[in-house]
Amino acid sequence: MVSLSSSARLLPFPLLQSFIRPFSSSATLLRGYSRRSSPIAAAFSQASQSSHAVREGQVMEAPRPSSRRPWKPTCLYYTQGKCAMMKDAMHLEKFSHNLMVDLPVNASATDKVKPQKLDYLLILDLEGKVEILEFPVVMIDAQSMEFIDSFHRFVRPTAMSEHRIREYIEGKYGKFGVDRVWHDTAIHFKEVLQEFEDWIGNHNLWKKEQGGSLNNAAFVTCGNWDLKTKVPEQCKVSKIKLPTYFMEWINLKDIYLNFYCRRATGMMTMMRELQLPIVGSHHLGIDDSKNIARVVQHMLADGAMMQITAKRQSATGDVKFLFKDRIR
Incomplete structure (x- = not known):
């Protein structure tokens, strides 16, 4: 975890009255990046109880009838149970450090869940077309549907110049206004995988010395691109061997097609058809992972079975x- 200063100040933003933008006291965090006036937080609404879109990307508040607390955007300095800004009271007031509030479970819905062959589902939605820029994972219990934990890291490209990286991140x-936090916290893909392996190891989902696939768990992706194409490509660029736990996955599009007997082109289509409001910002990886997790929760409550849809024969x-019936 990087070391960051706890000082912060408020900045104006067109969609909000104010946001916190922390300053780093360490020159190494900047990595050649000059400070600008954009805020670190995404443009989320301090929403009222009624869910509503506030900008392109349909930022919304999840329905929580039992709570009147305003919805808060997820802190992007937060990863693996730690946040460098936890001593800053204003930061804590503005941002959520508990993803569980966006993934509530209705106790009565668990009665409809069919026995699953897997214990845990790891919802993964990568961001970055040239190289991976964000590696977010949301872990839920496949039977109770409850949120268990999350892993989130911004990823620094390996084979790009600093100038190109700045353009890439700005674009x-x-x-979203989170380019500052990206520059403060992003690490290379190899380091991300090392931290991720520690994380899945701590949850007893995988042991490095044993290798192989995940233990009673599987990745869930919205499409095959993340694990069929992007991770292998990134491993080649980063000059590392494709980890064994990436050899199989669940493509939620295929599960959706076979369970509901209708095709969905992506997460937004699924959420619209299932009448689920969007939480957070579309195309911000951690928020997309949460929204996909909410689709998974809904499907489990409807009686869907989550099972492996794709396997890689070797690295x-x-x-x-x-x-047989799948999205191509």
Whole structure:
């Protein structure tokens, strides 16, 4: 975890009255990046009880009838149970450090969940087309549907110049106002995987010395691109071997098609058809992972079975798709 100053100040933003933008006292955190006037937090609404879109990307508040507390955007300095800004009272007031509030479970819905072969589901939604920029994972219990934990890291490209990185990040995260936190916290993909392996190891989902696939758990992605294409590509760029736990996954689009007998082009289609309001900002990885997790919760409550849909034969081999009816 990087070391950051706890000082902060308020900045204006067109969609909000104020946001916190922390300053780093360490020159190494800047990595050649000059400070600008954009806030670190995404443009989320301090929403009222009625869910409503506040900008492009449909930032909304999740319905929580039992709570009148205003919705808060997820803190993006927060990862693996730690946040460098926890001593800053204003920061704590503005941002949420508990993803569970966006993934509530209705106790009566668990009665409808069918027995699952897997214990845990790891919802993954990568961001970054040239190289991976964000690696977010939301872990839920496959039977109770409850949120268990999350892993989130911004990823620093390996084979790009600092100038190109600044352009890349401005184009991707500048519109959300989180480019500052990206520059403060991003680490290389190899380091991200090392931290992720510690995380899944602590949850007893995988042991490095044993290798192999995950233990009673599986990745859930909205499409095959994340694990079929992007992770192998990034491993080549980062000059590392494809980890064994990336050899199989669940494509939620295929599960959705076979369970509801209708095709969904992506997360937004699923949420619209299931009448689920969007939480957070579309195309911010951690928020997309939460929203996909909410789709998974809804499908489990409807009686869907989460099962592996794709397997890679080897680190360099072809992918075998296990469902006859699938999204191509």
